[in-house]
Structure formats: structure tokens, C-alpha cells
Amino acid sequence: MSSRDFLEHFPPRPRPNRVEERGSTEVDRLHGMTDAELVSLTQEGDVNAFNLLAGRWESSLYGFVRRTLGDAEDARDVCQEALVKAFTNIRKLRDGGKFKSWIHYIALNLCRDRFRSPRSRAEILPYQEGGAEDAVGLADRPGPVSPEQLAETADLGELLRGLLTELPSEQRTSILLREYQGFNSEEIGEMMGVPAATVRTRIYYGLRGLRKMLRERGIDRSELG
Numbered sequence: 001m002s003s004r005d006f007l008e009h010f011p012p013r014p015r016p017n018r019v020e021e022r023g024s025t026e027v028d029r030l031h032g033m034t035d036a037e038l039v040s041l042t043q044e045g046d047v048n049a050f051n052l053l054a055g056r057w058e059s060s061l062y063g064f065v066r067r068t069l070g071d072a073e074d075a076r077d078v079c080q081e082a083l084v085k086a087f088t089n090i091r092k093l094r095d096g097g098k099f100k101s102w103i104h105y106i107a108l109n110l111c112r113d114r115f116r117s118p119r120s121r122a123e124i125l126p127y128q129e130g131g132a133e134d135a136v137g138l139a140d141r142p143g144p145v146s147p148e149q150l151a152e153t154a155d156l157g158e159l160l161r162g163l164l165t166e167l168p169s170e171q172r173t174s175i176l177l178r179e180y181q182g183f184n185s186e187e188i189g190e191m192m193g194v195p196a197a198t199v200r201t202r203i204y205y206g207l208r209g210l211r212k213m214l215r216e217r218g219i220d221r222s223e224l225g
Contacts, residue, residue, distance in 0.1 A: 033052075034096075035100065038096070038099075039099050042087075050087055061103060061104060062075060062079050064180065067180060074114065082107040082110055104177070171203070173192065174199050174206060175202075184196075185199040
């Protein structure tokens with residue numbers, strides 16, 4: 001099977017009779033396993049265990065990639081590719097307890113590849129969670145936004161998601177991984193290949209940049225950070 005075919009058929013089907021041989025108690029036991037235990041089973045060839053891992057973290061992964069890239073279709077493609085890479089390289093993961101960090105690391109590198117494309121950089125849009133796919137973010141509007149326009153168009157959370165797209169990519173990524181995905185500075189540093197202190201610095205300057213952009217729009221959010 002080619003890599004293209006594999007992508008189109010992901011997630012892979014369970015091995016024949018693997019599920020049938022398990023009773024409901026065994027299935028429940030799988031669902032109650034830790035990431036490390038599921039990774040261990042996957043490394044032994046249990047596709048069902050990986051499917052559980054994928055289902056456990058796909059929402060978090062998609063949220064991160066969606067906010068990073070801004071485009072829903074691109075985000076789905078990256079998430080699928082990240083899961084395929086994780087499945088095919090699972091034996092390289094020594095600490096199964098770090099699967100969440102590892103799968104986000106894979107997705108982060110795929111996002112970076114997309115950012116290197118001039119087309120991707122030109123078309124990146126702010127992510128408005130729960131809104132229409134073609135909604136225009138407030139950050140795309142010229143000039144300051146009045147409080148009245150804010151009230152009519154979006155809440156502060158949506159505004160912040162739009163403003164995040166204006167930050168340098170490393171600052172934006174650090175903030176997304178901490179504020180939306182719940183990683184700490186040490187975990188983010190491992191993913192980005194920098195010391196934890198560098199991550200904290202990026203978050204500090206990123207939040208400072210957000211405060212500045214909010215002030216320019218007539219909003220004082222000094223409690224950020």
C-alpha cells in the first residue's frame with residue numbers, strides 16, 4: 001500500500017478477530033489504559049490500541065493545528081498526516097507517557113512545513129471557533145475597532161484568536177500550546193527544541209504584543225499574562 005493509499009484509509013482496520021476475541025470487559029480495560037500502556041500495545045502491533053490513542057487526542061490536536069493554520073481543510077489534512085506519521089513511527093517513541101507531546105510535536109513540524117510555503121503564508125486566516133468557516137476575523141479589518149463593533153461582531157475570545165495570527169509564529173505557537181493545549185514550559189521547550197526559559201520569554205513577549213494590539217483597538221486587558 002502506498003503512503004497516499006494509507007492516508008486515504010486511515011485509521012487502519014483492526015487485525016482480523018482481534019476485537020472479536022475480546023469481551024466487553026477487555027474493551028473497557030483498553031479504554032481505561034494510560035497512554036503509556038496503549039503505546040506499548042501499539043508497538044506490539046495492536047492497531048486498536050492506537051485507534052484509542054488517536055481518538056483520545058484528536059480533538060486537542062485538531063484545535064491546535066486549526067488555530068495555528070487558520071484553515072479547516074488544511075488542519076484536517078495535517079492532523080491526518082500527523083496521526084499516520086505517529087502510527088508508522090510509534091516504535092521510535094521511548095516514553096509512551098509523552099504521546100500527547102509527541103503527536104503535537106509531529107503536527108507542529110508539519111505546520112512549519114506549511115508555513116514555509118508562500119501560498120500558505122499568504123492565505124492564513126484567523127481561527128474563529130464555532131463560527132462560519134468563511135468568517136472574516138476582526139484582525140483583518142483596517143483601523144481600530146470600536147466597542148460597538150466588537151459587541152456586534154465577536155466576543156473578546158474571538159478577537160484574541162484573530163490577533164494571535166498577527167504574532168510571530170514562535171510566540172503564537174508557545175501561547176497556543178500553553179493556553180489552549182495545557183502544556184507547561186518544559187514540555188513546549190521539548191517540542192520546539194528550545195530551553196523552557198526561551199518558551200517563557202516568547203510567551204511574555206507574545207502576551208505583551210497582544211496587550212498592545214488590544215490597546216490600539218481601544219480595549220484595556222492589562223490582566224493578560
